[in-house]
Amino acid sequence: MKTLTEVVIAVGRIEQAELTRWVELGWIRPSRSPEAKPEWLFSDVDEARIRMICDLHRDMMVEEETMPLVLSLLDQMYALRHQMNALTSAVQDQPADIRDAILARLRSSSPKQPR
């Protein structure tokens, strides 16, 4: 866990004021600790997310007004990926006949999906 100062140094291409704004906008959600000032602690996932938003914002010109949409889509995608992985591994754990039945059902339903 890093404080605001530490994480700004570690990322290297963001100012404290900008990161503070990102936290206030809810793009980054550090945990809170009474000892740190301001009372934020950034985990590894927060730090990686700061780098990703830097890339999106600085290098790919995603504007502040567009960022919530992009982050929302990414967060939904990762949530769905997680869900897919959980489902897939649950299916993998089933006996072969159940697995086959699920696959057959998926194949039969895929062409009928709504447009």
Place this chain on the structure above:
Amino acid sequence: MSDDLYKTLGVKRDASHDEIKRSYRKLAKELHPDLNPDKPDVAAKFSEVTAAYDILSDAETRGKYDRGEIDAKGHERPQQRYYRDFADAPEGAKYYRQEGFPDDEALHDFFADLFQSGGSGGDRRRSYRMRARGADVAYSLTIDFLEAAKGAKKRVVMTDGRSLDLTIPAGARDHQTLRLKGQGQPGFEGGESGDAFVELHIQPHNIFERKDNDIHLQLPVSPAEAMLGGKVSVPTIDGPVTMTVPKGSNAGNTLRLRGKGIVDARSGQRGDQYVHLKIVLPKEAAPEVEEMLRRWQADHAYDPRAGWGESA
């Protein structure tokens, strides 16, 4: 890995600063690992492109590279852990958004639970709401002898007010327990219901007595029926039947009515009914019978206890 940073960025050697920047942005959008979580190789390409851009976007380092003072790997960035590396791991769950979850309410709740578990510091062994089987319940039911012997349908009222139709199999035994699958307490979260267990208590009958699958009874007969023989009516579990008492039957003699016993639950074969004769004298003997017996005893003296008590 290409050694030519200009090729990596897809620009000519004399490209302007703006051209390099435009090309990098285009590539970054294509190759950013966080936008391509299922393509493992884009991370390497992206860091190559970024490294090339780091050198070529700065006039000073671009000059050094052009003059050969630093090579293409000179400024390679250290291995970076991208957001996607965390987003697929438990700690990434804190940023998951649940809008895209299935419409099915049960699935939705299931996944919502799954994600909440990763939200606070990555402890995924939070107690999920587990499926659980409902509890079993036990009842006892008193039935009469004939209901047990012949089978019956009974209605039981459970403690929760439900009534339950119960089939007593023919030949049910005392303390036998019937299992009613799924009639216990309901399960949780889709778990199956528990079972109901009903223990049978069979009340004794006033004339029939059961031993295994056979029925025994004491049949009162008159001295005349015993000595002279004759047809008598005998009760069975199926109703009265006519039985012949052979001439000269003695008290305690046993007659067998084949197939009038109880059906064996396993083999399906029926036991027998054993009729034990019990000689019953009239309440008041007629004087001519007493006179006849006195004369008869004087002429035909016999000792009914001869041989009695000796080993057979």
